[in-house]
Amino acid sequence: MTKKTAYNIAVVGATGAVGQKIVQILEAKKFPVNTLKLLSSERSAGKKLLFNNKEIIVEKATAESFAGIDIALFSAGGSVSKALAPKAVEHGAVVIDNTSAYRMDENVPLVVPEVNESDIKAHNGIIANPNCSTIQMVAALKPLQKAFGLSRIIVSTYQAVSGAGNQACKELENQVKQFLDNQDLTAELLPVKGDKKHYPIAFNALPQIDVFQDNGYTFEEMKMINETKKIMHSKELAIAATCVRLPFFTSHAESVYVELERDNVDVKDLWGVLTNAEGIVLEDDPSTQTYPTPLSAANKEEVFVGRVRKDIDNPNGFHLWIVSDNLLKGAAWNTVQIAERLIENDWL
Amino acid sequence: MTKKTAYNIAVVGATGAVGQKIVQILEAKKFPVNTLKLLSSERSAGKKLLFNNKEIIVEKATAESFAGIDIALFSAGGSVSKALAPKAVEHGAVVIDNTSAYRMDENVPLVVPEVNESDIKAHNGIIANPNCSTIQMVAALKPLQKAFGLSRIIVSTYQAVSGAGNQACKELENQVKQFLDNQDLTAELLPVKGDKKHYPIAFNALPQIDVFQDNGYTFEEMKMINETKKIMHSKELAIAATCVRLPFFTSHAESVYVELERDNVDVKDLWGVLTNAEGIVLEDDPSTQTYPTPLSAANKEEVFVGRVRKDIDNPNGFHLWIVSDNLLKGAAWNTVQIAERLIENDWL
Incomplete structure (x- = not known):
């Protein structure tokens, strides 16, 4: 299979402290984004965020939001991850989850790339981002x-x-x-x-x-x-x-x-x-x-x-x-780093 | 010797953060004060502080300030204590020093009354108050x-x-x-x-x-x-x-x-x-x-x-x-406590 050159990315919790940083880092690091879908709760849906000088309207996250998504970056709280991360995986996305929902799950790698990058390989659709501290x-x-x-x-x-x-x-x-x-x-x-x-x-x-x-x-x-x-x-x-x-x-x-x-x-x-x-x-x-x-x-x-x-x-x-x-190494940057290593190592 | 019922007290560094608290505590605790002398650097001399509803003018601290003083409470920095505490002792005062000048001196008790009150007894004119932390x-x-x-x-x-x-x-x-x-x-x-x-x-x-x-x-x-x-x-x-x-x-x-x-x-x-x-x-x-x-x-x-x-x-x-x-247990209150124990135990 030919490796893609750009990916369809979803950010869940895009209007939160970490979500906003993720969007900024995807832009600053020139992450190979094909499409960027920004998702949130119903309350924040309709807000607009800038990505590469284009306004993106934030949409309400639902199970159907993940159709066609390659990588979904979650940081909207544990209950959202528990409800929607499995749906994203069903749609074929790899989830990088920035909540505590899956961190101690034996089937989910918990990854700081400088420490245990190779653990990413064993993922079953979800990779957990550790707690900031x-x-x-x-x-x-x-x-x-x-x-x-x-x-x-x-x-x-x-x-x-x-x-x-x-x-x-x-x-x-x-x-x-x-x-x-x-x-x-x-x-x-x-x-x-x-x-x-x-x-x-x-x-x-x-x-x-x-x-x-x-x-x-x-x-x-x-x-x-x-x-x-x-x-x-x-x-x-x-x-x-x-x-x-x-x-x-x-x-x-x-x-x-x-x-x-x-x-x-x-x-x-x-x-x-x-x-x-x-x-x-x-x-x-x-x-x-x-x-x-x-x-x-x-x-x-x-x-x-x-x-x-x-x-x-x-x-x-x-x-x-x-x-x-x-918010950076403790959250958004570590999340994007995991996504980078996923792609570099062909572990998607 | 009959025990005094009230004492001549000097506070050195009276306008500082700790000195002000000491004056407040002497009043609040009804410490047996006969006269209260408030001492400071030349820069702060002339300021007025209230004690038992009376204004006391702060005087510049000199070697001669301690004539007739029973207990001198120092918190004006280590160099002031090094220069003036021995002078106060020469005048017959007992010094309770709230700086680091004498704390590790083998001849000076370092006291937290709840912990080692009995060490006060061995003083040679100076008792050190420990660091706040x-x-x-x-x-x-x-x-x-x-x-x-x-x-x-x-x-x-x-x-x-x-x-x-x-x-x-x-x-x-x-x-x-x-x-x-x-x-x-x-x-x-x-x-x-x-x-x-x-x-x-x-x-x-x-x-x-x-x-x-x-x-x-x-x-x-x-x-x-x-x-x-x-x-x-x-x-x-x-x-x-x-x-x-x-x-x-x-x-x-x-x-x-x-x-x-x-x-x-x-x-x-x-x-x-x-x-x-x-x-x-x-x-x-x-x-x-x-x-x-x-x-x-x-x-x-x-x-x-x-x-x-x-x-x-x-x-x-x-x-x-x-x-x-x-500023209280970490400094002013511990200092006044030592003075109380000095008097209670007749260790002046």
Whole structure:
């Protein structure tokens, strides 16, 4: 069969924070698009988005939307993916799903291309894009695992409100205005849209992302734990996570402690590996106060690493500060990257 | 000698973020004040502060300011403490110093009253108040150490800008206004006033608090490590810290991982100990989204603990989220508490 030179693409959730970024990246990366179908809920249908200087009208997503589609990129929430991704597959599309709906499904590859590209090949029509906070961590840690072995990860996150969508960004902005106007801060969405209580995020820190599980961990924390094991093919890897929402718009940061299996490794060895790792930018020079921050990483597609330090007590322990744009490498760019690798490797 | 019923108190750095809080607390706690002398740099001298509804004019601090003073509370920076605390001691005052100048001095007790009150007794005229991020952590962890033993602490902090003083708060507020006005954010102070580079804190996270040390850790991180060992009388305790400045005004939060020495401990055991611990408030109920936040802890003197979880991989590992007002328990209130205990125990 001759390989196509351009593909019919659908973006589901096109008007959302991630969907909009996907459309921008398809254009910026000159992705081989034949037709682009933008899909959304009924509420957002009729909106117009620009792609290659042409207006595209957003349509309501239905089971029939996927006729003739080669690749469908989903980021409209788990329930939409559960309802419509199988329909897209029935129509012959390959789905790359940016929700948690299929991530832990044994029949669905969970992929960060720099880490486990070859897992894509085994797909059965659906490939899952990992959680944002997971993607940047495994992108930085997989090269270290390969070089030195890895037995333990303890991560505390510093996560941007855009991970909760455009409405959460508006809530932060609105609360900041209320603060400057000496008004009480009104909270209606964060930490979790559907949960019982809401707290202000402006000038605050909320140690809850997604709903609580029976074990006292939040779903976000369990995503980081379970997805990391799956992507890194390391069921026995010990991982703990504490996930915290903070008042910035873009980029997640992570304070990560790791224990390496190999002895006699030092910071320069980690620097060497990270400098040569695909998709990683090392920004680590205390003498010039060089380290990544959420603002410095925003709108960039790489994962930035700094503050690499050897633990003072454990010679196999190291600390790292990992930052990346949660909407790009953490979502839209990783999704498009998977689509690129699908095509490059002829795994459609 | 008959115990005095009221004391001559000096507050050095009275116009600063912490100094102002000290004056408020002396009043609110009905501290037995005979005379209150408010001292500052030449620049702030002449300002007036209210104490018990009376205006007190702030005077320039000199070596002679301490004649007749019983207790001098210093929080005007390390260089002021180094220059003037010995002079105050020569005049017969006991100094409670809220800077890093004497904290690691072997002849100076470093005190969190709930943790090591009895260390006060050995003072030679100077008692040091620990770093804000250290105080709240040891206040929460000492009861756990007593009950279960403690071998390991790994902490990532979420620290308020008020820890860098009133000017840092103004910088954050100014940057927030610039953001709403679509202007570039101007950074002139944070992360560290005297350091080479400055970065915006609004809508950002800065993984640098205080200057970098030769080992790649910041001074703030080394303070947490070294001060914790001194206060807890545990030189062999393994501690690692990553300290991060964040865009909120008040309260530090800490994501803390600990390893306990005793086996077969569970979350309910930690809850039991923390519920009965002096100065600690347990706020931990995932079913009602109950956990402390910087905003909920602001203007309160206790240390709040939530998100207590057993590590999934290490049965002796636990995670906690510790929050406290950095200007109160982290500074002014702990300072006044030490003064109270000095008097109560007749250790002046």
